[in-house]
Amino acid sequence: MISAFSNTFKIPELRSRIIFTLILLVVVRVGAVITCPGVNAAVLQEWFSTQVSNDTGGNAAALFNIFSGGALENCAVFSLGVMPYISASIMLQLLTAVVPSLGKLSKEDGGRQKIMQYTRYATIALCIFQGYLLALTFENPANNPFLHGIMDTIKKMGIPLVSDPGIAFRVMTVLTLTAGTMFLMWVGDQITDRGVGNGMSMIITVGIVARLPAGLMQAWRTFVPTAGKGAQVQPIVLVAMLAFLIIVIAAVICVTQAQRKISVQYAKRVVGQKVYGGQTQYMPLKVNYAGVMPIIFAQALLVFPSTIASTAFKTSPLAQNIAAALTHGWIHYTVYAAMIFFFSYFWVATQFQPQQIAEDLKKYGGYVPGVRPGKPTADFLDFTMTRLTFAGAIFLTIIAILPGMLSERMNVPYITAQFFGGTSLLIIVGVILDTMRQVETHLIQRHYDGFLRKGRIRGRSSFGPTGGGEAVKENAMLWLYVVIAILFIAGMVIFVASRFQHLH
Incomplete structure (x- = not known):
């Protein structure tokens, strides 16, 4: 490493x-x-x-x-x-x-x-x-x-x-x-x-x-006693939470990388004096195919009802109770989990097209062993993806409700609890894995050992379209470096001046 x-x-x-x-x-x-x-x-x-x-x-x-x-x-x-x-x-x-x-x-x-x-x-x-x-x-x-x-x-x-x-x-x-x-x-x-x-x-x-330093600082203030004020949580709980954090990160990495490989056999074709096909390849189906999108959708839609109820009906006790129920409590978690399940299947239904995949396999002479080409292959892929999506939805639900549960049940600051699960942890893990994959590719192409010597890091789908903008020219890059250097020096001067003024 x-x-x-x-x-x-x-x-x-x-x-x-x-x-x-x-x-x-x-x-x-x-x-x-x-x-x-x-x-x-x-x-x-x-x-x-x-x-x-x-x-x-x-x-x-x-x-x-x-x-x-x-x-x-x-x-x-x-x-x-x-x-x-x-x-x-x-x-x-x-x-x-x-x-x-x-x-x-x-x-x-x-x-x-x-x-x-x-x-x-x-x-x-x-x-x-x-x-x-x-x-x-x-x-x-x-x-x-x-x-x-x-x-x-x-x-x-x-x-x-x-x-x-x-x-x-x-x-x-x-x-x-x-x-x-x-x-x-x-x-x-x-x-x-x-x-x-x-x-x-x-x-x-x-x-x-x-925001991680602020979360660590708040966790320190919460868990470590100070003069005149005892800790809100026992120190042993802090040790247990650190171990729990490692377990959660490991689980997120495993599920993010987990996939089921569907064996695909290609029939032999003779074109002139050459033989094509006949090899076996694998079609990877990811367990967490939807990624972080279901959590983002659920969070966005769950905010609107509580906002409308609190803003439009300020004097109504019923509206305020509904807004409070959708913000925290068992009703909030139930609705949140149901929306995550729905959007997990909705995203897979819109992005994963088993019928198109089956037609492409049939067109190029590929088939899944034991399954007939055409509609039976599409049904098999749809059934397999449905079971994988169910497991992925359960995982997303657990990860999504962890921050809120830690914040409410164990008196953990919300800014700290966000790093124990939810959208933040999924994004961090996914982006780090994707960046490591790209660096790994550069290293292997130059005959260097990568982060994993066998290069088994797989990519992930990132947010939005990739690329699309024009790269800046070398002269613009030089001026950009000059501007960054000036900003850095100015920032250091302002920081030192502010500290000197504070001391005097």
């Missing part, structure tokens, strides 16, 4: 790709701390710290903040992150599988590029819509049910979240957030083309990992 890491910097192309990726990820983190014009970020930061310290709620806002890498907490220009692009990609993928005209377009020459262009247009529309809602939230934070208690923070600090609300602020915020998301899309394309890994997935993963 150590030799594999050292070998990565012996290959010039791979070394340049890794450095390029790291530099662009630094740019992403810089944009996550630049506050939108007209917003007092200190108010939202104080509210987030209060929610984390007291564990009084705000789980939905904390989840969105984790996915934005802390940008939402800073009211930053990257507050929307790449989630509008991910949502648009998912919608276009589903529409391609459902709408015949889009499905036909995707199979034509240049059709994927057109669909990708439609995805970008849809991303701009979603950015404008979500940016406007976020601007309204900044102006009137008390009307957002997920920002419960923020008015107490505003009264305590004595400053409003937005100093000068109005149409000018809304337009500026929408333009800023939309430009931030479009810039992140460009950065993601550059990482995919000239870096290592899938760009969009890397941006999301870095944002999640950036």
Whole structure:
């Protein structure tokens, strides 16, 4: 493993790709701390710290903040992150599988590029819509049910979240957030083309990992006693949770990589004096075929009923009870699990086409041993995938409810519990495996030993379309490195100056 890491910097192309990726990820983190014009970020930061310290709620806002890498907490220009692009990609993928005209377009020459262009247009529309809602939230934070208690923070600090609300602020915020998301899309394309890994997935993963220090710090405050205040949880529970974390990560890796290999035999064909076919190959069917998509769908749809009930019927006790039941408790977990099961099968039904696979096998002379070609093969693949999807859905359900159960039952801070399961852990594991696979390919091509000497790391489907952007030129790269160096030096100077001023 150590030799594999050292070998990565012996290959010039791979070394340049890794450095390029790291530099662009630094740019992403810089944009996550630049506050939108007209917003007092200190108010939202104080509210987030209060929610984390007291564990009084705000789980939905904390989840969105984790996915934005802390940008939402800073009211930053990257507050929307790449989630509008991910949502648009998912919608276009589903529409391609459902709408015949889009499905036909995707199979034509240049059709994927057109669909990708439609995805970008849809991303701009979603950015404008979500940016406007976020601007309204900044102006009137008390009307957002997920920002419960923020008015107490505003009264305590004595400053409003937005100093000068109005149409000018809304337009500026929408333009800023939309430009931030479009810039992140460009950065993601550059990482995919000239870096290592899938760009969009890397941006999301870095944002999640950036919240890990805050989660560890809060876990330390919760589990380790301090002067005048005892620990809320026994130290032995902390040791058990560390062991449990290792087990959960190992289980996620195993299920993410797990697949069933369907044996496919190809008949021999004689063309002239050459014999083709006759070999046996394997068709891999993944246990967790849907990946993290069912959890994302379930989380997104479960937020809307509680939001509507809390906002539209503020004076109705029944509506407030329904909103509370959909937010936490056994009703929340039951509905959440049912939606994960539904979307697991829905995603497989739209993306996995057994009839098309059976026709392709029959066309090229392939067949599954013991199964007739044509419709029997399609039925066999559908039956096999249905059983695998059931196992994958159970796994996703367990992983999805772990953070909430740890937060409610064991008094674990929500920001810490997110790394024990849920969407965050699945994304981190999947992206790391995909990046290791790409680095492994470069090492094996140059006759170096990889991370696994037999090179058995398999890929995974990443978020959205891969690539699609134009790679920057070498001169632009040189100027980019110069700008990054200036930003780094300026940041260090500001940090040292602030520390010196604090001491004196």
